[in-house]
Amino acid sequence: MNTLMRLSPQLHHWRTYCIKQCAAAGTEAAARGKPNYEEFIGSRHQQAQRSIVVQVSSEKSYNELYNYCSRFGRIVTVQHYSVQHEDELHYMLLEYASAGEASAAISSSAYNAELSGSGVPVRSPFLWFRAPTGGAGRRGQAKLAANQKTLALHTVNGTRSLSHEALKELLRGAAGIDQQLNLLYEQTRLNELGVRMRFIAALQVEQAISGMFPDALAQPFGSSVNGFGKMGCDLDLILRFDGKTPGTDQDSQREASRLxxxxxxxxxxxxxxxxxxxxxxxxxxxxxxxxxxxxRRILQARVPIIKYHHEHLDLEIDLSMSNLTGFFMSELLYMFGEMDPRVRPLTFCVRRWAQSCGLTNPSPGRWITNFSLTCLVMFFLQQMRQPILPSIGAMVKAANTADIRVTEDGINCTFARDMERVGFQSRNTSSLSELLLQFFEFYSQFDFHNRAISLNEGRALAKPDHSAMYIVNPLEQLLNVSKNVSLEECERLRIEVRNAAWMLESEVENATLSESERREQSWGLLNLFKHPEKSVIRPNMFFKPRMVEVSDLFDKSQTLAPTPPPVNYKNPTVRQQVQSIKAAARSELKQLRESSTTTTATATSAAKTKRSR
Incomplete structure (x- = not known):
């Protein structure tokens, strides 16, 4: 205790220094125009605090809702989406200019009197817009100011994904394979509304426990925030009771407090x-x-999680409390995606191709995961003759004291958050289509049997164990990201990348179709992506049929009695006589059995009587 008391001034200075360094790094990032990961998360969190979600009857209720909600403050944007249950439910996401205005709208809300006996009176940003009651019709509503106009609805059905056929038509009308890659990324990535909805879901959990834990913080991580998420992806949340970043005046007062x-x-x-x-x-x-x-509570897993569904957002959510490495891994992938505009479109295309080939599967098992595929893309971009991404080791060497991150489990997640300090500048000018072809060619020749993939070193290493595929976990380097992949699936990956390389190479060489021909037939990525129905993997898909049936090993002629030939009678009279003889014989046999049974029973009774005497 005395040692801690002596070290407390040093710890205070160290903490103050780290805070100043973080603030300086944030200022540098803002000057560059690109927010770093922490700034991105912080701005989205503040955006969620300024937002509410209101259920309405349809998108036609927008003008009335806007007129009513404008009394609480200035509305910045409104986006509409729908959720399909038994009926189609419609929602509006409204963002105010300040968190106080959103809080005023929530505070003015009432509870449903019809549910007073069974409903739990909880305050949350999820509301519904009821019809006016009694005299509180349009005449009772506050009117907009004369100089204020109704804001146009920003998005209608903002969460509806593009259908497979519509996406095919869009890709078919592209000018080239590079444009197809960019269109695929833009049309399938998680859009603005999807990101907002996920941060509102996090805010709901955070506000629910804020009374007991005022410093609690629920932070999204994973594909929802790293820039590699697609429409409809799940939300990963980490809940921290002491998650607020220190650095305010109140924090300084608390450090000096004797209470x-x-x-x-x-x-x-x-x-x-x-x-x-x-x-x-x-x-x-x-x-x-x-x-x-x-x-659903899955508490015995390596990382305990709570899985649940949010019906107002149509969102699957995984909540954890001890997965800080996942949060910092999201930061690393976010930085990789921000370094070069080709990284994310290339990754999206590889994932889509793997899904169409059946290499990935929604159910956990022996199949390669999207995260492993992302690591394969990152490693490919690192080891090129003119690399597009730096190795993680180079980022670790460029880190300073403000970049130190260590989890509660002692896992070091330190790497440079400012890429200018890394000093990496890519000179690679390859197009997206060229990179995609090179990706397939690289892994068609990669020695998965003997070599391991390391994003930390940016090169292949000797495989430390006998796993079919070994991808070193970038943050927990003793773990294998792809340990679940079976030998059979690894071989399938090599076969599929070889086929894809051959197909894409032929597409590049034969890119001489006219515009009308492009719209009438499949070309480019459309030939690379197979039909989704062919990608369904069944459990018995890889089991070979039996070479010999067990029943074939036995001679059926020896076990089965021969069938007697049919009897032909001379006339019906003879047939009747034969049947009468058979009936008489059966009757005599029955009498003989009954008499023998009676004799045996009498003898047994006499023997018992004799023994009793």
């Missing part, structure tokens, strides 16, 4: 405590939060 909070001591180990806390959080989500349903 210390009494807290509950954790009597068990960290994992058990996390599991118990998550069990309580799961109960709270299930019992109190509107829109949350189908709560």
């Amino acid at each position: 210390i909070y009494h807290t509950k001591e954790n009597l068990s180990n960290g994992r058990s405590q996390t599991q118990r806390q998550m069990e309580c959080i799961g109960d709270m989500l299930h019992l109190f939060l509107p829109g949350v349903c189908h709560v």
Whole structure:
């Protein structure tokens, strides 16, 4: 304790220094015009605090809703989306100019009197717009100012994905394969509304426990924020009770305060405590939060999670409390995507191709995952003669004290957050179509049997074990990202990339179709993507049929009695006589059996009587 007291001034100076360095790094990023990952997360979180979600009867309710909600403040943007349940439900996401205006709209809301006996009166940003009651019709509504006009609805059906046929038509009308790649990325990536919805879902969890944990922070990570998410992707959340970033004046006052909070001591180990806390959080989500349903607690996994569905957002959510490495991995992928505009379109195309070939599968198993495919793309871009991405090792060497990140498990997630300090500048000028072809050619020749893929080194290493595919986890380097991939699936990957390289090469060489021919037939990426129905992987798909049936090993002629030939009678009279003889014989046999049974029973009874005497 005395040692800690002596070190406390040094720790205070160290913390202040780190805060100043973070602020300086943020200023540099803002000057460049590109926000870093922490700034991106912070701005989205503030955006969610300024937003509400209102259920309406249809998009035609927009003008009336806008007129009503404008009384609480200036509305910046409104986006519409629908959710398909038994009926189609419509929602409006409204963003105000400030968080106070959004809070005023929420505070003015009322609870449904019809549900007063069964509904839980919870305050949340999820509301619904009821019809006017009594005299509170249009005459009772506040009118817009004379100089204020109704804002145009920004998005209608903003979460509706492009159908497969519509996407094919769009790609068929592209000018070339490079444009196809960019169109595929733009039309399938997670859009602006999708990102906003995910941060509102995080804010709902955060606000639900803010009374007891005012510093709690629910942060999205994974594909929802790293720039590699597609429409409809799941939301990964990490909930931290002490997640607020220090650096405010209030934090400085707390450090100097002599008043210390009494807290509950954790009597068990960290994992058990996390599991118990998550069990309580799961109960709270299930019992109190509107829109949350189908709560499943998976607490025995390596990273305990709570899975649930949000019916107002049509969103599957995975909540964890001890997955900081996933958060920092999202930051790393976000930075890779921001370094070069070709990274994300190339990754989206590779993922789409793998899905069409059946290499990936929504169910967990022996198949390669989207994260492993993303690592394959990143590694390919690192090891080129003129690399497009730097190795993670180079980013670690360029890190300073402001970049130090260490998880509670002691995992070092330190790397440079400012790419200018890394000093990496790519001179590669290859087009997207050329990079895609080179990707397939590279992995068609890669020695998965003996070599491991390391994004930290930016080169292949000797494989440390006998896994079919070995991709070193960029942050937890003792783990294999692709440990689940079977030898059979690894071989299928090599076959498919070889076929894709041959097909794409022929497409590039024969790119002489006219514009009318392009619109009438499949070309480019359309020939690379197979029909989705062919990509369904069934459990018995790779089991070979039996060479010999067991029943074939036995001679059926020996086991089965021969069928007697049919009897031909001279006339019906003879046939009747034969049947009468058979009936008489059966009757005599029956009498003989009955008499023998009676004799045996009498003898047995006499023997028992004799023994009893």
